[in-house]
Amino acid sequence: MKNKKKRFRSQIVSTFLITSALMYLVNFFIFSNMKSVIDNTDKAYDGNRRLMEMRDRLDSLQLGMQAYTNTKDEVILNKFYADEEKYKELIGVLQHDTVMTELQIREQGLYNLSTNYIQTVNQVVLAKKSRNVEEYQTYQTKASEEYGYITSYMTDLNNTMFQNNSEVYKSMITLTKYSEVLYGAILILTGGIAVCLLLVLTKRLSEPLGKLADTALEVGEGNLDVMLVDNSDIYEIGIVNSSFNQMVMSLKDYIEKFRKSVETESALREKSIRMEASYKDAQLKYLQAQIDPHFLFNTLNAGAQLAMMENADKTYKYIHKVADFFRTKIKKDDPISTLENELKIVDDYVYILNVRYSDELIYTKSVDDNLTDVSMPSMILQPIIENSVKHGLSEVEWEKHIDVSVTEEEDNIVVSLSDNGVGIPQDIIEKIIKGDSLNEYNREVNIGIGLDNVIERLRNFYNREDVIEITSVGPNMGTEVAIYIPKA
Amino acid sequence: MRNKEIIKNNNEIKIILFLIVILLIIIGLFIRAQLVLKNSSLDEKIYQYHYAFISRSEDSYTANHIYEEAKNYGKRYGVYVEMLRGREDINYTISDYVKMAKAMKVDGVIMEASDDPVIKESINDAAADGIPIITLLKDCPESDRISFMELGDYNLGRRYGRIIIDITKTRSPKVMVLVDDTAVDDIELIMNGLKETLKNEGNHLDVDIVKQEVDGSLNFRLMNKVNDILANDENRPDIILCLNERDTQIVHQTISDYGLSGKAMIIGTGISEILLKAVKDDEFAALVDADSSQAGMMCIDAMMNYTKNGNIEDHIIVDETVVTKDNVERYLNEE
Numbered sequence: 001m002k003n004k005k006k007r008f009r010s011q012i013v014s015t016f017l018i019t020s021a022l023m024y025l026v027n028f029f030i031f032s033n034m035k036s037v038i039d040n041t042d043k044a045y046d047g048n049r050r051l052m053e054m055r056d057r058l059d060s061l062q063l064g065m066q067a068y069t070n071t072k073d074e075v076i077l078n079k080f081y082a083d084e085e086k087y088k089e090l091i092g093v094l095q096h097d098t099v100m101t102e103l104q105i106r107e108q109g110l111y112n113l114s115t116n117y118i119q120t121v122n123q124v125v126l127a128k129k130s131r132n133v134e135e136y137q138t139y140q141t142k143a144s145e146e147y148g149y150i151t152s153y154m155t156d157l158n159n160t161m162f163q164n165n166s167e168v169y170k171s172m173i174t175l176t177k178y179s180e181v182l183y184g185a186i187l188i189l190t191g192g193i194a195v196c197l198l199l200v201l202t203k204r205l206s207e208p209l210g211k212l213a214d215t216a217l218e219v220g221e222g223n224l225d226v227m228l229v230d231n232s233d234i235y236e237i238g239i240v241n242s243s244f245n246q247m248v249m250s251l252k253d254y255i256e257k258f259r260k261s262v263e264t265e266s267a268l269r270e271k272s273i274r275m276e277a278s279y280k281d282a283q284l285k286y287l288q289a290q291i292d293p294h295f296l297f298n299t300l301n302a303g304a305q306l307a308m309m310e311n312a313d314k315t316y317k318y319i320h321k322v323a324d325f326f327r328t329k330i331k332k333d334d335p336i337s338t339l340e341n342e343l344k345i346v347d348d349y350v351y352i353l354n355v356r357y358s359d360e361l362i363y364t365k366s367v368d369d370n371l372t373d374v375s376m377p378s379m380i381l382q383p384i385i386e387n388s389v390k391h392g393l394s395e396v397e398w399e400k401h402i403d404v405s406v407t408e409e410e411d412n413i414v415v416s417l418s419d420n421g422v423g424i425p426q427d428i429i430e431k432i433i434k435g436d437s438l439n440e441y442n443r444e445v446n447i448g449i450g451l452d453n454v455i456e457r458l459r460n461f462y463n464r465e466d467v468i469e470i471t472s473v474g475p476n477m478g479t480e481v482a483i484y485i486p487k488a
Numbered sequence: 489m490r491n492k493e494i495i496k497n498n499n500e501i502k503i504i505l506f507l508i509v510i511l512l513i514i515i516g517l518f519i520r521a522q523l524v525l526k527n528s529s530l531d532e533k534i535y536q537y538h539y540a541f542i543s544r545s546e547d548s549y550t551a552n553h554i555y556e557e558a559k560n561y562g563k564r565y566g567v568y569v570e571m572l573r574g575r576e577d578i579n580y581t582i583s584d585y586v587k588m589a590k591a592m593k594v595d596g597v598i599m600e601a602s603d604d605p606v607i608k609e610s611i612n613d614a615a616a617d618g619i620p621i622i623t624l625l626k627d628c629p630e631s632d633r634i635s636f637m638e639l640g641d642y643n644l645g646r647r648y649g650r651i652i653i654d655i656t657k658t659r660s661p662k663v664m665v666l667v668d669d670t671a672v673d674d675i676e677l678i679m680n681g682l683k684e685t686l687k688n689e690g691n692h693l694d695v696d697i698v699k700q701e702v703d704g705s706l707n708f709r710l711m712n713k714v715n716d717i718l719a720n721d722e723n724r725p726d727i728i729l730c731l732n733e734r735d736t737q738i739v740h741q742t743i744s745d746y747g748l749s750g751k752a753m754i755i756g757t758g759i760s761e762i763l764l765k766a767v768k769d770d771e772f773a774a775l776v777d778a779d780s781s782q783a784g785m786m787c788i789d790a791m792m793n794y795t796k797n798g799n800i801e802d803h804i805i806v807d808e809t810v811v812t813k814d815n816v817e818r819y820l821n822e823e
Contacts, residue, residue: 029515033522098536105538105568109592116591148578149588156573175522182518189511196504203500 007235008205015201019194026190030183037179041172047103047161050093055154057087058114062147065121069128069140080125084118091115103164106157113153117146208232212244224252275377275460279335282379282453297326318355321348336461337378339406339415339485343367345382346404346417353389361389366405371413374485377457384417384481387451392421392479401478411487418480423472432470462486535568539791540589542572542582542599544626548733549759550777551600553822554624557784558598567788569598586610590617596791597621601628620794622787622804625778634794637787639778640805645681647776647808648729651755652682653690655773656726660694664717664725664752666710666735667701675699678731698725707738714742718751725752727773733758736775740766759811759819767816775811782807 006014064080067073094111096104120143127136211228218226226248228241300323307315325348328341343365350363385402393400398420405416424432432451458467462485469482541558543551559569572585580588582599583606589597590613597614601607601623608631611621615632627636652663665682667675679699686695700717703709718724730736736756740763743749753773756763766772783806794800811819 026511033518036522099534099566100568101532101534102568105535106570109538109570109594112593113588113591145584145587146591149584149591152573152578152580153588153592178521179518182514185514186511186518189507189514193504193507193511196500196507200500200504 006233008237011201011204011234015197019197022190022193026186030186033179034183037172037175041169041176045162045165045169048158048165050090051154051158051161054087054090054114055151055158057083057090058117058147058150058154061087061118061121062143065124065140065143068125069136072128077125080121084121087114088118103161106160110150110153110157113146113150117143117150120146204232204234205237208234208237208241212237212240215244219248219251224248224255271460271463275335275457278453278457278460279377279379282457297323300326318352321351321355324348325352335378335457336375337380338372339374339376339413340372342376342378342381343372343404343406345379346385349382349385350402360400361393362399362401364401364403366403366407368406368408371406371408374413374487376483376485377461380454380458380483381415381417383451383454388417388419388421388479388481392419392423394421396421396476409484412484413487415483415485416480417483418478420478421476423475423477423479424470425475426472429470429472433468458483533563534566535563536566537562537568537595537792537795538592539567539569539596539598539788540572540585540592540594541569542585542589542597544582544600544602546573547760548600549761550625550780553759553780554778554783554787557781558788559784561785562788565788565792567792569788570594581606583607583610586614586621590614590619593617594619595795598624598787598791600624600626601631601633602626603629607631620791620800622791622800624783624787635790635800635802635804637783637790637804637806639808641677642681643805644776644808645678645683646685647681647810648678648755649682649685650689651774651776651810652686652695652727652729653693655753655755656693656695658726659692660696661726662696662698663727663729664698664700665729666714666731666739667699668732668735669701669703675731702735707734710735710738711742711745714739715746715748718743718748719746727753727755729755730757733760736763740771743771761820764811764816764820767811767813768820770813773812776808777811779807779809 061080061083064076064083067076068080091111091114094107094114096108096111100108120139124136124139124143127139208228215226215228227245232238232241300319304316304319304323307313307319325345328345328348347365350361354361354363381404385404388402393402401418401420403416403418405414407414407416432455435452435455455468459465464486467484469480469484471480471482472478539558539562541555543555545551555569555571559571562569572588582601583604586597586599586607587610590610597619599621601611608628611623611628611631611633615621615634621631621633623631623633623636625638627633627638652661665679679697683697686693686697700713702713714728717728728739730739733756736754736758737760739754739756743751743754743766749769749771754766754771756766756772756775757777759775759777763772763775767775786804786806790800790804
């Protein structure tokens with residue numbers, strides 16, 4: 001359902017308008033009622049006043065008729081006719097339809113009496129004008145008689161009306177007293193309704209603001225898991241609430257991102273420390289294995305010079321290569337090397353071995369020189385070749401091959417180091433890759449720098465798991481170690 | 489939480505609605521009270537016919553009761569019955585009222601008449617103008633009135649007879665009938681009814697009926713006569729029967745003035761407050777008058793029938809009512 005919200009201003013204005021309209025209506029009602037009561041009270045004796053006026057005019061007419069019969073004065077006659085017209089006009093209101101109330105029926109009786117009388121007095125005047133004494137005297141008596149009837153009836157009617165009007169007046173007075181209490185009650189109730197409406201409005205405004213303040217306080221104290229429920233139907237409050245919620249959510253997001261960045265940074269730092277530790281470990285092991293490489297290097301150099309002086313070229317080359325090999329080792333304090341350097345170490349190492357073992361190792365190398373200028377951890381390839389020679393090829397009777405190739409495959413540079421030795425059982429390969437029991441295996445095979453150290457350093461350096469692959473298809477089928485170096 | 493808010497808001501709206509409903513109820517009650525007060529003070533009944541009621545005396549109990557009955561009964565049929573009254577300073581006659589009714593062009597006149605020629609003339613004048621007139625209790629013979637509603641003299645005599653049988657304490661009561669010399673014509677029928685009843689229903693009694701003629705024009709003569717009759721132990725009657733309201737009132741006045749209460753049982757005709765009290769105080773044994781309720785209804789019915797159909801009986805007999813000590817309280821309460 002669409003929640004249509006109103007602006008605070010329009011709510012205030014509409015509440016004000018409603019309460020004002022209510023007050024105006026009630027006041028209008030009270031005013032019109034009071035007016036009606038006052039009007040009715042005023043009108044209560046209207047009938048009596050009218051009858052009194054009629055009576056005065058009737059007296060005037062009767063006196064006029066008598067005066068004319070006595071004096072036959074035209075002025076009096078004119079006044080008589082004026083009175084007659086006025087009287088006719090006055091009694092006009094007494095004429096009613098055939099269906100009448102009690103009062104109307106009596107008014108109609110009075111009207112009939114009056115018209116009868118007017119007819120008679122006119123006959124008197126006519127008879128007087130025509131000097132018919134007997135006739136005008138008869139009519140005059142009749143007119144006086146009828147005048148008496150009218151006044152008599154008028155008095156009776158007036159009394160009845162007065163009685164009725166007194167009742168009306170009494171009712172109006174009662175109603176006025178009754179009204180005073182009721183008007184008070186109505187005004188109090190209307191005021192109550194107006195106050196209630198204002199209370200509802202102020203509550204609608206103050207409650208959500210109070211909640212906003214409380215929630216802001218909570219957020220200030222560090223609790224970001226609070227949300228404002230927007231149940232206000234005031235538009236501005238809705239906006240403030242949703243903006244506040246948005247602000248709290250943004251704050252939460254920011255804090256989360258900051259936390260993650262700190263975590264990543266510390267993980268990187270940890271990785272770097274671990275790599276350094278591994279390298280130091282490798283170095284230590286070499287240092288342990290070669291008691292004093294400087295001494296050995298100097299010694300070897302002395303040997304090489306001696307061989308050159310004796311013209312023993314092969315000896316000189318061999319000793320020189322061995323010296324180069326150790327010099328490279330000693331120079332490389334930096335844990336990061338290049339593929340080219342690593343291949344050079346391998347070349348030197350294989351040459352030394354071939355000298356030692358009378359060219360037993362057939363070393364082939366297929367390298368794309370464009371790919372060798374890539375960074376990689378130092379002391380990686382030589383330990384693998386060393387492992388191949390020691391474990392894969394040491395006891396084979398057939399021709400021993402070591403093949404090194406550097407190729408490109410999708411996003412990786414693949415360095416493949418393979419032999420045709422006894423191979424490695426699959427379960428051992430899995431353990432080596434997983435890093436399980438490596439220490440035990442390495443210990444068992446007594447290698448200088450173990451494959452575990454090589455794999456760990458590769459994984460740390462490239463920050464991925466699938467950096468090395470060891471393949472051995474079966475016993476005596478050789479082993480291939482492939483290192484996947486991501487392209488820069 | 490949202491639901492709570494909604495419930496809270498609903499409660500507030502309910503309170504406001506409740507106040508508005510109370511406000512509307514109060515305003516409604518106020519308007520209603522206003523209308524009730526306005527209407528209660530005036531009779532807004534609608535009428536189609538206007539009948540004039542003329543009685544010989546404004547103090548006549550029976551005439552007033554017949555008028556009240558006729559007025560109330562007439563309301564049902566849209567007939568407004570108006571008792572014509574004169575100003576206090578002018579003593580209008582019956583004839584004047586008839587002339588007044590004629591000038592007012594009423595639809596009908598119900599009146600207590602008499603055989604006065606002036607009244608007869610006024611009745612004839614009004615009748616000539618097409619106003620139907622019914623005479624009530626007292627007739628104006630030979631006039632152009634359309635009907636006369638009366639007690640029925642023979643029936644009245646029978647009623648007197650039954651009262652005498654009921655109240656007599658001796659087997660040979662002496663009954664004195666006061667006969668007004670101004671109304672001798674009516675007497676014979678009454679006497680016939682009386683005698684007939686005493687003969688048939690009171691054959692165990694030996695009733696001695698004496699007619700005592702009294703002067704109908706001078707009250708003091710009647711008073712003296714009554715005083716003489718009651719003060720005389722030897723010829724004093726057991727029962728005195730008054731045949732009209734005037735005689736009854738004078739007899740009562742005489743008894744009161746001379747302390748003659750209990751000397752004889754008095755049967756009166758006509759009802760008034762004083763006479764009802766006299767019955768209550770055992771000064772009178774019984775009062776006989778027309779049944780005002782019946783008379784009131786009958787004259788309206790008769791007039792309406794004439795107005796609508798043109799039919800009416802020349803004489804309408806109305807039942808009589810008897811007031812004794814047993815039922816006098818009811819009449820006094822009505823009074």
